[in-house]
Amino acid sequence: MxxxxxxxxxxxxxxxxxxxxxxxxxxxxxxxxEVAAITDAAADPAAFDAIVVGASIRHGKHNPAVMDxxxxxxxxxxxxxxxxxxxxxxxxxxTRNTRQTNPYxxxxxxxxxxQPKLQGVFAGELDYARYxxxxxxxxxxxxxxxxxxxxxxxxxxxxDWKAVEGFAAEVAGLATGQGAASA
Numbered sequence: 001m002x003x004x005x006x007x008x009x010x011x012x013x014x015x016x017x018x019x020x021x022x023x024x025x026x027x028x029x030x031x032x033x034e035v036a037a038i039t040d041a042a043a044d045p046a047a048f049d050a051i052v053v054g055a056s057i058r059h060g061k062h063n064p065a066v067m068d069x070x071x072x073x074x075x076x077x078x079x080x081x082x083x084x085x086x087x088x089x090x091x092x093x094x095t096r097n098t099r100q101t102n103p104y105x106x107x108x109x110x111x112x113x114x115q116p117k118l119q120g121v122f123a124g125e126l127d128y129a130r131y132x133x134x135x136x137x138x139x140x141x142x143x144x145x146x147x148x149x150x151x152x153x154x155x156x157x158x159x160d161w162k163a164v165e166g167f168a169a170e171v172a173g174l175a176t177g178q179g180a181a182s183a
Contacts, residue, residue: 002175004033005048007040009055009063014125014157015087018164019054025168031175038069045073050081050175056124057088057104070114081174083118084108085167089148091123092158118174120167123158 006022008015016035023033036043038053045051053069055062070077086105091097099105102121109115126149128136140150149156172178 002031002049002172003047004031004050004052004171004175005043005045006033006035007038007043007045007051007053007069008035009038009053009066010087011056011058011063012125012127012130014159015054015056018085018087018122018159019052021161021164022052022168022171025165026172026175029169029172031172038063039065045076048080050083050171051077052083052085052171054085054087055108057086057090060104062086062104062108067112070112074113077114077116081118081177082114082116083120083167083171083174084114084116085120085122087122087124087159089124089126089142089158090146091121092148093146097121097123097160097163118167118170120163120170122164122167123160125155125157125159127155128152129155 004026006019008019010016019035023035026033034043055066088104090104091102096102099119099121105119105121131139143150
């Protein structure tokens with residue numbers, strides 16, 4: 001049975017929840033998967049057949065720990081089937097929810113020495129009550145600029161869970177050697 005390591009970097013938990021959904025769908029396809037925070041040293045990436053890294057955006061950037069992990073494990077990531085997914089609010093727009101059109105994913109891949117064949121992007125969630133006063137104002141301004149919700153009571157999850165399940169099927173194919181199309 002193929003084993004997949006699902007590493008995530010998350011601020012409010014959505015990247016972890018996406019990783020857990022991937023894990024459940026991989027299990028339904030006969031692929032074992034372990035979910036761990038990218039900063040968790042307990043998981044040995046070399047012990048897995050495939051590695052998936054997922055990271056959310058905060059203040060316009062992925063957590064620097066993600067790039068640190070990539071640099072530290074570059075040879076391993078290049079030697080195994082691997083994938084990356086980005087979670088961001090820009091992906092809520094149909095014109096910004098693919099690997100070719102999402103600016104955060106494109107910028108990350110341009111800066112990364114690791115270029116996984118399988119890349120995905122998922123829309124995040126907006127929960128103004130969760131943010132501090134400065135972040136709330138900043139997010140309202142960003143949403144106003146992008147014609148998104150600005151009501152401070154807004155709590156909405158834009159994640160397309162069917163797309164997450166489709167990505168899981170691609171990861172399963174990657175892990176079992178049955179192919180992987182780019183997301």
